[in-house]
Amino acid sequence: MNMEFGRFGSGKAVKRMEDAALLAGEGQFTGDFAPEGQAHLYFLRSPHAHARILSIDTAAARALPGVLAVITGADLVAAGAKPMTAALPFKRPDGAPLQAEPQTLLATGAVRFVGEPVAAVVAETLAAARDAAEAIEVDYDEQPAVTVMASAVQDPARVVAQTRYGDAAAADAAFAAAAHVVRVQIANQRLAPAPMEPRVVLAAPEGERLIVRLSSQMPSTARDQLVDLLNLAPGSVRVLIGDVGGGFGMKTNLYPEDAVVAFAARATARPVKWAATRIEDFLSAVHGRDVESEAEMALDAEGRVLALRVKGLANVGAYPRNSGIAIQLLIGPWVSTSIYDIQTIDFSFTALMTNTAPTGAYRGAGRPEAIYIIERLMDVAARRMGLDPAELRRRNMIAPGQMPYKNAMGQVYDSGAFEQMLDQGLKLADWGGYEARAAAAAARGKLRGRGIATFLEWTGGNALEERVTVAVKGDGGIEVYATTQQMGQGIGTSYAQLAVDIFDVPIEKITVIFGDSDRGTGFGSAGSRSLFTAGSAVSVASGKAVDQGRELAAEALEVAVADLEYQGGTFRVAGTDREIGIFEVAAKQPEGRIFIDSTTKVNGPTWPNGCHICEVEIDRETGEIEVASYVSVNDAGRVVNPMIVEGQIAGGALQGLGQAIYEQMVYDPETGQPLSASFQDYAMPRADVLLPGYVTALDQSVPCRTNPLGVKGVGELGTIGATPALVNAVADALARQGKAGLADTLQMPLTPARMWALLEG
């Protein structure tokens, strides 16, 4: 390894290669493209939560100047466009297959949530498109709207799917024999993902093909879904994705709007752009979470958990999406028992259809909901038993010697040293010094509380295979193409570092390309999978490129392959000064390059985990919560770029704190109108939430055993730990005020008004 280049290899906090352009405003987001002849699309959306559509009159709109097309759901159906469908093998409680009213790309017959697209206008200017949309007359017959789960569960037609896991009889027996039973009734409220860049699509016909630029996490999935929904010929769509201003899961699957823009471009033979406003994203991009749970834990006299029982209701919105159902009915439950050795479970999860926007992936996707439940239960149990909450967790942790460990849901953890994370966390947070800090806060008139969450998560989407290409070019550059997607998380820099590890050349030589569906097919970036799947593939493919280079170099130098040493981009005959550079070798090839197209499959998901400890101070008079300190120790496996990993965990934690304290997507229970559809009313965490007492530590001593890099996915870890850590801290503060009983039903977001009411009550 060349020491100079090694400074940019893995393990180093290399500055992100993409940032200079992004900071200088030179990013290439979809919205930055404005091809000649570009027309603009505007969606007319439903003002009602539930209504029958009696008629749509578009005549006046079509007659307005500058209008190129007015498209309705009927037009799309007539053209053969397919509806969005939920097609998972889940069943209703009576055993009937999952069946929900499909969402046509534009509403036909009825609208079922406020903001559902009803018609699309394409015009020369956005203003003309909006004028025309206002001229469309839709005659609605309003129907009663249901947004509340307690109501939806009463209506069998709204109970779209149910899953049950475990052994109810064994759990009943465990509960009957338990020394302690604790119970919580808690909600995990609906959230709006709200990436900095809202959705944006630009579709342009090019010969027989359609070139679709959009802001997405999944280039080839977007291509395949467009082809499918619009019944297009395979190969007729090319998806290009430039810079992406955040995804958080919200930009995983294709939206009806995306397909309508593609349809409109073909119908008008013009490039057509739609850029969602912030309000459109609040109304019609997927929301996350929205689960209400009753959970019980049975413990023996020593605090060993005997059984876990969870009954969950998930509001999956008006048109259930595959992801929305799977996240709550399957994926989340995989980690319900977390890092604790609990083999007796009794779970039941029910998906409910309501007149709200569909739910889908949002950072953590099911795991935050599951971990929140068990970490709240742990705290309630510790308080009930008079145990230190860290000690109760310790007594139940799976030991390293139990790895690989199969949990009650059949998931296999490859590695984990949970007590090691706990011990470091307690030390870093000065767990023992808490009483002094609480007393000091009390002297300042503040209520201090301390909360802990120890947990793991599943990553990877169970899409374990990844294809990459690596081209060593005669001009001195190395180009890596990946079908995963960069969206602000810095994955390209991490891939480049992994390539530097193998090629031993300066990082400037490496270019990582994303977002061109013509260049490769893959799952995309979701579920914290990119590094351990595609990163492994980059490493393997780079190794193959060096091997091939070595063979070619041996031919060129007329020596045996085994006689060649490789360092700093150069093959040298051992013990001599005869050498040839890898780029020189590449230049000699017929195509002027060494090209590797390689697919790598890893052997399983990764199970990152950690110990997050939060201390809060509550202003008794206003109810405001201040995050006084936030300390986390994280098992991220081997770390490629510590700066990026710390950033991912800290940013994720801030998002988790956002859920705990601020965020909630609220619908009026009577009318189904969204009450928080802008930042005016949807409270986001801001930079000033982060205080100096914010420490993120990484423990790299427990490499993942199922991928060649030993890395674990970290995109969602922070989000999962932060909500229970903060809420447990608030519960602790309340308990110190003699209000321990409130802990069992404490609900997020812990707004000042809610905190004040709790403290007053």
Next chain:
Amino acid sequence: MYDFDYHKPTTVADAVALLAADPDAKAVSGGHTLIPALKHRLNKPTSLVDLSGIAEMRGIRREGNALIIGAFTRHAEVASSEVVQAAIPVLSFMAAHIGDNQVRNRGTIGGSVSNNDPAADYPAAVLGLGAIVHTSSRKIPADEFFLGMFTTALEPDELLVAIEFPIPEKAGYAKMKNPASRYVMAGALVSKGPAGVRVAINGAASCVFRQAEMEAALAANWSPEAVAGIQQPADDLNSDIHGSAEYRAHLVTVMAKRAVVNAG
């Protein structure tokens, strides 16, 4: 936004003439309320009368025992003005805590006061300091200026030109921010000076108002304790997803107490 005509007069008289000639014209100052409303097509004026070219609406000056601030003075200018900091520091403090940098560099005092958003900061200063609003045609005492939610004594063709603040002996401001918008959930400006002892409450109700019971208590005993026990009735206070009327009523007392502390 919809199409509209655009005018940029250079005198108050010309601006008033433009407004008088067209009942659907709107004056725009910093534009931080109007421009978003236009973008969302919530407002459809025939023309906009841009006040940024009118020199007589600008400037900060001290005249005897009063501070006169031109309507087109940006929040950032009030925040950083040494004249304001010396005469009425609470005004600089308030201005420095409106919105964010972008808002403070665009928004104007005249725009904020004319708009009379219940959750705005400046109306509390105008009412709480007993200011006099100078318009294109008259002078209106603060007590007669704020009539209700987004409603003032200004006629459609009358422009706020400057605000005359009597210099108080003491004044303090405290507010609780809405967790989402960071507008005022409940705020209090307390002052003692030539306009008497005044307590103006913003954010909590549909319009800024004076809290007479607190004024009487502070007149008798200028201390945080004097207002700590006074409960604002929750009737008629705002209630929304961010907080109940009862919570806002409680905050009125807390903010009044903190405002007195801040006044020193």
